[in-house]
Amino acid sequence: MRDRAEHEFAATLTRRHFFGRSALGLGTASLAELLARDGAVASEPAAATGGAMNAGLHHAAKAKHVIYLFMSGGPSQLDMWDYKPLLEKQFGEQLPDHVRDGQRITGMTANQKSGLPLAASKYRFTKHDNNADGVWVSELLPHTASVAKELCVVHTAFTEAINHDPAITYIQTGSQVPGRPSLGAWLSYGLGSMNENLPHYVVMHAKTSYPEQSLFNRLWGPGFLPSEHQGILMRSQGDPVLYLANPPGVSRRDRRAQLDLLKALNEQHRDAFGDPGVLSRIEQHEMAFRMQASIPELVDISEETAETLTLYGDDVQTPGTFAACCLQARRLVERGVRNIQIFHRGWDAHNNLPGEHESQCRDIDQGSAALIRDLRRRGLLDDTLVVWGGEFGRTVYCQGGLTREQYGRDHHPRCFTVWMAGGGVKPGITYGRTDDYGYNIADEHGQPIFPQPTKETWTPGSMHIHDLNATILHQLGIDHRRLTFRYQGRDFRLTDIDGHVMHDLVQA
Secondary structure, X not given: OHHHHHHHXXXXXXXXXXXXXXXXXXXXXXXXXXXHHOOOOOOHHHHHHOOOHHHOOOOOOOOOEEEEEEEEOOOOHHHHOOOOOHHHHOOOOEOOHXXXXXXXXXHHHHOOOOOOEEOOOOOOEEEEOOOOOOEEEEOOOHHHHOOHHHEEEEEEEEOOOOOHHHHHHHHHHOOOOOOOOOHHHHHHXXXXXXXXXXXXXXXXXXXXXXXXXXXXXXXXXXXXXXXXHOOEEEOOOOOOOOOOOOOOOOOHHHHHHHHHHHHHHHHHHHHHHOOOHHHHHHHHHHHHHHHHHHHHHHHOOOOOOHHHHHHHOHHHHOOOOHHHHHHHHHHHHHOOOOEEEEEXXXXXXXXXXXXXXXXXXXXXXXXHHHHHHHHHHOOOHHHEEEEEEOOOEEEEEEOOOOOOOOOOEEEEOOOEEEEEEOOOEOOOEEEOEEOOOOOOEEOOOOOEOOOOOOOOOOOOOOEEHHHHHHXXXXXXXXXXXXXXXXXXXXXXXXXXXXXXXXXXXXXX
16 A cells, blocks of 8 residues: 555656655755745745746746736727727628628627627727827726826737637636636746745635626636645635634634644655645645734725725725725735736626626726726836736627617627736737727738637737736746646646747836
8 A cells, every 4th residue: 555655656746846845854845945935045946047036937027926807708898998980980780791701700699680780889989198009998997097008908819719618717727628727826836925824826706796607716726736826715705715714612722733733643644655735735724824814914904094095996995896806906915925816707798788888897997097006106016917808808790789879799709908017018008900890800000810810820919818828927937838737648838839928018
């Protein structure tokens, strides 16, 4: 039995486990890791770049943190960011066949009796910074428009997935098939933590009036990576983190004694069977104990100034709102948490887009802008990368009844808008163009590119979701091609076998 266990241990032993954990024993390895994070000892990745852990894994990092504002359901780029005046002139006309060029559409509109009538946005657009790279923003986002000079707006993000669950899984994990590690889990695995008392990766779900799609914990899960790299979900009701509080009658001193005994038993198990998962369990128990003290302080915003609370708006006082989540994200960054993700559901506007998007934008507009302003004024924006976007965009043609005040839009993966701010990306610019209908990625003259770019045939001016993730990793000092984990006989990575760093978007 022991021989079999040792064989299984050897089969799962990775270079990271060997050098980071096995060689010196639990106590010495933990001490070395803590000293490295404090800058007293350089770990192997840090030594390669000549700096401390914040220097990145493969090259000097431009950012230490990522805050990902994920708009689940597919926000309409045509009503918020991608201004298309031609649509007003051709309102209600059918989408020309040569524009679609036989591209796949969903079954929800493929056979609708009205065909594919063009729907112009009902919202006014204003260009911020009157130059070629100026950012167009609609009246749906007045607060976000006020920080347009900080934004790097990409109009040509694209994906192959056309339905929600595979599309969200794809952009979050690099695969449409469930089971792969999430972006945050990869970052935790590659870079570790900068705060021993808080999780490496924190997830929040903001309240919404339209919570149609479910969000599964695999979207922030570790996949086949060690379980310590999974995202920790912070809640707005009850205990901020599940199972964090001690049971009635159990004091903190009692809990410490229980953990010491449990640790001793786990170490005996590890010595007997060589199970590398034991170390993860010990660390998770210890992290939970430390979080019992750190989480209550984190969620208490009573010492925030009136100026700060006014910046985020009235909603910030209500736990679970998008504004409240944004303020918590800033507080997490201040405390050294590397990756924070805020999910906001309800952007799947098939029939009542104006009514639903107006509500959704009221939820997220002031909080998004306040987060950027707050990070900037505290000197945190330069090393915090803020990302905003969904799993795909919305179609130029209408789904359901069409009037100038009432229309819906279907899923559109061929081109949609995401933006980034801080973290070493170029501010106040737009990248990429779509055609006059907002249907296809276009060249610099606005002419549709045929065939359209794919992840295998990348075209300048476009950004596949693998390119987005490659760029996020790059800004944190990671070469996406080199951050791998061996599983089932092959090396996996977040960007699979594709991905290009978008060097045109980042500062030298």
